[in-house]
Amino acid sequence: MTPTGKAPSEGAFSISSSVLPWSVTLGLVLLVLIPMGVVASAMLDPDQSIWAHLWDYVLPEVLLNTLWLALGVGLGVTLLGTGLAWLTAACEFPGRRFFTWALLLPLALPAYVTAFVWIGLLDFTGALPTWLRETWGITGIPPIRSRGGVILVMVLALYPYVYLTARSAFQGQGRRLLEAAQSLGVSRRRAFFRVALPMARPGIVAGLSLALMETLADFGTVAVFNYNTFTTAIYKAWFSMFSLPAASQLATMLVFFVLTLVLFEQFTRASHSYATPARGSGGSRRIRLSGGLAWLAWAWAALVFLLAFLVPMLQLLFWTRQVLGEDLDARYLAFASHSLLLAGLGAGLVVALALALGYAQRLRPTGPMQFASRLATLGYALPGAVLAVGFYIPVAGLDNLLIDTWREWTGEEIGQVLGGTLAVMLLAYCARFLAVGYGPVETGLARITRAMDEAAQVLGRTGLRRLAAVHLPLLRGPLLAAAALAFVDIMKELPITLMTRPFGWDTLATRVFEMTSEGEWERAALPAVAICLVGLLPVFYLIRHSDART
């Protein structure tokens, strides 16, 4: 008999023990619903003039651009990611072991960094075209600042999502099923299309939807390319037109796209979950690529690695060396310390909230609770630009209320209380990155089985003593991982930081943005390098803990 799924004895049916878990979870659900509700409420009161302006001058371009971008990036990352995953998971060619993990390294580079490096290199005044023009007289290279260019750069930055999930799907298949297909008279080549690929589809779709969410949420890359999408339109509506209602309306439309994507992903996951075959069914025996094919595979993997990681990284370091002497000053240290402080605070908050949510789930593992926690972790899908607007408006409203109330009571005028602090930023970070922290925490908590809890109890350790003797040591690793992931994500985060930071509060990321908008690539490189180097840490952690070493 398996242990029943029913709640155990610890006061299972008392109402009071449900209050804390539920209030934690519902609080976190509100963290996602409030910004969505705030931007959506702008739709209820559409100012006709704003709407007309958006409809005439903004939406046609933005809609078309966004759709092309999503289509191009989606197709590109699927082909590139799945192909590379199949090559490194099922084939054998020179350098395969190296490429298996090296192809994950681009995860450390924020897309906006890859973007400005390639623009710096390939723009009309960039090094490569200049050299081609002056030495060989070659002109007419397709311009990098184009729809094709932005799609290409984003594919290079985002393919690792598909690569990672598709690869672990291929890896988990084992060779039994392919052998079964072959024994039924299907050739190996056809078995790939009839068995391996369909079985890996849930993994591919999972990676694809992550990549598409990043695409829709992206602000930095499209801003560098001057390619107008919803996120840049929100930014302009707010900071050029000074119209929060217009920003809200654009944000609502973006949320609509994102939610469609989320629904699609959930639906695919629910209808295509295949049980993975039992462990010990043998790792897949690789297809040994022969001569020419092997070198072709090598060249392909090497090209992707070169374009997506090595060239941008080396170019960054090169530029950094040029400006190191003059730019590495007190101001730069202020950017860095702002980044560290924000990322540290944010990561701490995210981990604490993720832990609270995890324990709420563990104490009340009921259906409604699971649904609520899924809602609470939905914030990862909400673009930073949406969250920035969605939290700024209510916090500013609260501020005005405080100012008015204070004036009525005391007759004195006070300045903003919450506005101009880190409050809005931190709220938005928590909403957006809760899922990042919750993943490791959830996995970590699942490893502490109910039987372990009961074993500790029978052996005389309950309550806090059980937490200290069993839970804390087992959760240390996952908590560190959660903190590291959240830390890096916050450090490279751009739209929230840019739109809601207190005046003068520049970070490494906003400095990169500022310098790239002025086309000063060399000076953008120094803060970018710092972000990338920190970003490598969780990638190495990921490489160690994924099956990317086999």
Added chain:
Amino acid sequence: MLALDHIAQSYGAKPVLHDVSFSLSPGQIGCLLGPSGCGKTTALRLVAGFEKPDAGEIRIAGELVARPGFSLAPEKRRVGLVFQDYALFPHLTVAGNVAFGLAHLGPADRAWRVDEMLELVGLVQEADAFPHQLSGGQQQRVALARALAPRPRLLLLDEPFSNLDVELREKLSLEVRDILKHEAITALLVTHDQHEAFAMADVIGVMHKGMVQQWDSPYNLYHQPANRFVANFIGQGVLLPGEVLNSRQVEIELGVLEGHIPTDCDEEGGCARCEKGCQVEVLIRPDDIIHDDASLLTAEVERKAFRGAEFLYTLKLPGGSRVLAQVDSHHNHALGERIGIRLGIDHVVAFRK
């Protein structure tokens, strides 16, 4: 040492245990045996204190530990528990796991007790290893040592061998029995595997649909099953139709059987005595059929399974019904062959139709 008295338990509207009573004397090893879903694990968790009874009482060493509205916390019951998946703490060494329940002892006493336990289960060499470095059998013994270390009044084992392969299972269950007997530990085991139950337990309760069908020695469960469920669940055999001739005789196709004709109680609890002419079913075990070339009674070999020391033949009787026969393996008969058989039954086991 352990007594369950009219225990009932349900999850919401779904009853899981119904009027369960049994007791163990000090040093006795008991077993709850039954198919999955029969309620045996719930019974074990009630004794451990992770579930609370809706009705009835549980006593450990005479102390009342549970009745409706009162339940002594698991950590205060002084019972040891060996989990199905062992639930070893992955961050602690073998010694650390064994020492986990010894917080009340001083460092010297604790170390001494850990050594003693590891010696008992033969894992002194592995004291500093981590659980994931051990084999399944070794992990199982660590779980046993950890549970026994704080000197529990009662040891509970939840399907303790189900994660091991068959050979190891048998070897380890005998080993564990020796350890428990050597330490004079009262234990209650839960399993769905009757071989495991027979190897370990002094007394077995066969459970079905939340009720203890029969609480008896392994020998009696096999030879004198209390009802059809126990007869089918324990061992092999077939039920042949028969007719009661008088208070001492019943006639089946294979002849007239002599012996006590038991009364059979129906589900409403009324016990009707079987009189002359009463239709019954008689349990025939494979070892009740004796192969005898001299016998006039013959049966056709329909299937056979070689088991090393013996064959298990499925024999078709002239009347069309089938019986199983256990025959020495040097009697190798072909399918379709007719062989002579006779009955060798000590106790007649008959159920009213």
